[in-house]
Amino acid sequence: MRESYREELHDINDCLVAMTNAVGSAMSTATTALLDADVTLADRVIAGDEHIDAVRASVDERCFTLLARQQPVASDLRAITTAMATVGDLERMGDLAQHIAKVARMRFPEPAVPQEVRPIFLEAGYVAESLVTKAGAIIAKRDVAAALELEADDDMMDRLHAQLFRELLSEDWPHGIESAIDITLLGRYYERFADHAVSVARRVVYLVTGERPLPAGAEA
Amino acid sequence: MRESYREELHDINDCLVAMTNAVGSAMSTATTALLDADVTLADRVIAGDEHIDAVRASVDERCFTLLARQQPVASDLRAITTAMATVGDLERMGDLAQHIAKVARMRFPEPAVPQEVRPIFLEAGYVAESLVTKAGAIIAKRDVAAALELEADDDMMDRLHAQLFRELLSEDWPHGIESAIDITLLGRYYERFADHAVSVARRVVYLVTGERPLPAGAEA
Numbered sequence: 001m002r003e004s005y006r007e008e009l010h011d012i013n014d015c016l017v018a019m020t021n022a023v024g025s026a027m028s029t030a031t032t033a034l035l036d037a038d039v040t041l042a043d044r045v046i047a048g049d050e051h052i053d054a055v056r057a058s059v060d061e062r063c064f065t066l067l068a069r070q071q072p073v074a075s076d077l078r079a080i081t082t083a084m085a086t087v088g089d090l091e092r093m094g095d096l097a098q099h100i101a102k103v104a105r106m107r108f109p110e111p112a113v114p115q116e117v118r119p120i121f122l123e124a125g126y127v128a129e130s131l132v133t134k135a136g137a138i139i140a141k142r143d144v145a146a147a148l149e150l151e152a153d154d155d156m157m158d159r160l161h162a163q164l165f166r167e168l169l170s171e172d173w174p175h176g177i178e179s180a181i182d183i184t185l186l187g188r189y190y191e192r193f194a195d196h197a198v199s200v201a202r203r204v205v206y207l208v209t210g211e212r213p214l215p216a217g218a219e220a
Numbered sequence: 221m222r223e224s225y226r227e228e229l230h231d232i233n234d235c236l237v238a239m240t241n242a243v244g245s246a247m248s249t250a251t252t253a254l255l256d257a258d259v260t261l262a263d264r265v266i267a268g269d270e271h272i273d274a275v276r277a278s279v280d281e282r283c284f285t286l287l288a289r290q291q292p293v294a295s296d297l298r299a300i301t302t303a304m305a306t307v308g309d310l311e312r313m314g315d316l317a318q319h320i321a322k323v324a325r326m327r328f329p330e331p332a333v334p335q336e337v338r339p340i341f342l343e344a345g346y347v348a349e350s351l352v353t354k355a356g357a358i359i360a361k362r363d364v365a366a367a368l369e370l371e372a373d374d375d376m377m378d379r380l381h382a383q384l385f386r387e388l389l390s391e392d393w394p395h396g397i398e399s400a401i402d403i404t405l406l407g408r409y410y411e412r413f414a415d416h417a418v419s420v421a422r423r424v425v426y427l428v429t430g431e432r433p434l435p436a437g438a439e440a
């Protein structure tokens with residue numbers, strides 16, 4: 001029983017890593033759908049979110065069962081409570097990718113993103129995917145050093161977000177209010193995605209060191 | 221020991237209820253700060269978020285300690301894992317109130333909210349406060365019927381949100397892009413606040429019935 005308990009803990013961790021892959025893929029596909037006004041890709045992301053939600057529910061249940069049956073203490077207990085918190089972040093990241101896909105779908109066949117800000121979204125998509133890929137490696141290896149480095153990558157997303165607002169507020173933004181609303185919400189979705197990736201990394205720091213991470217995204 | 225364990229569980233539940241009060245008060249104050257361009261009130265909300273974060277950390281620690289020392293099963297275990305998830309929602313609601321206060325502060329001494337949409341934000345503030353007040357009562361009484369009713373109140377917030385976009389997109393929006401960005405983000409903050417209140421209510425349904433709630437706010 002003890003052996004299968006260890007195996008179950010390992011397996012839950014593998015599930016979290018697989019979820020980072022699924023969420024990264026959703027984000028990458030959503031960004032392509034957005035930039036190419038590709039409604040087929042957008043629909044794929046929208047439909048795929050159900051799977052991510054199901055994995056989250058399954059991980060939650062398995063963690064609960066482990067707590068009830070094995071009554072773990074110390075680092076095992078921390079691993080389980082951390083997993084329960086981490087799936088919450090990952091599921092939310094899936095939602096945010098879905099929100100981006102929905103904007104692409106809503107504006108189709110027009111592109112939701114005007115030419116001027118395409119490079120910013122291309123880079124935001126790249127940074128988002130890179131953050132969640134690193135978060136996956138951090139979970140897999142319990143890599144505290146890499147977790148602490150992730151904050152710097154998040155700063156890059158904040159800079160992109162600021163750049164986006166500068167574009168929107170430049171004198172010659174010719175795309176009107178509707179487009180400004182889209183861009184504002186899209187910017188927020190990418191930013192929140194990055195915040196959750198940082199939050200995942202901070203949870204690994206807590207898991208390994210026992211020190212509680214600060215909440216991510218406490219800043220606007 | 222068993223007696224103090226029960227007391228501790230009760231006390232954690234009281235803490236959650238107190239947090240709903242703190243978060244409701246933050247939201248109410250943030251809305252007033254926003255509508256009255258009152259920077260003193262805005263600063264109060266911004267400074268007060270630290271307290272909400274501290275309560276969250278304390279509840280998290282106490283839940284973890286209960287899990288480690290008491291190794292609860294069944295409904296007690298569910299009460300603890302639900303409390304850990306609920307404090308996450310409540311802390312985030314505090315963040316959102318803080319975000320609203322920061323918009324008020326950023327535009328001071330100008331009001332961030334133009335006259336045309338003041339009634340919508342006034343009502344959004346009222347609905348938000350009502351949702352979190354009801355969520356507090358639902359936690360206190362483990363009231364499943366009231367928890368299920370909360371979804372209808374959230375529909376009201378969705379309607380207000382839709383109304384906000386109609387105003388922004390009307391032909392005669394004279395306030396420019398910067399104001400449209402503010403209004404878009406503010407609308408999002410109120411909507412997310414409501415989503416988290418619904419999520420808290422759903423967690424109580426799970427706690428009492430053992431059926432997993434669906435994730436709130438999965439829709440854009």
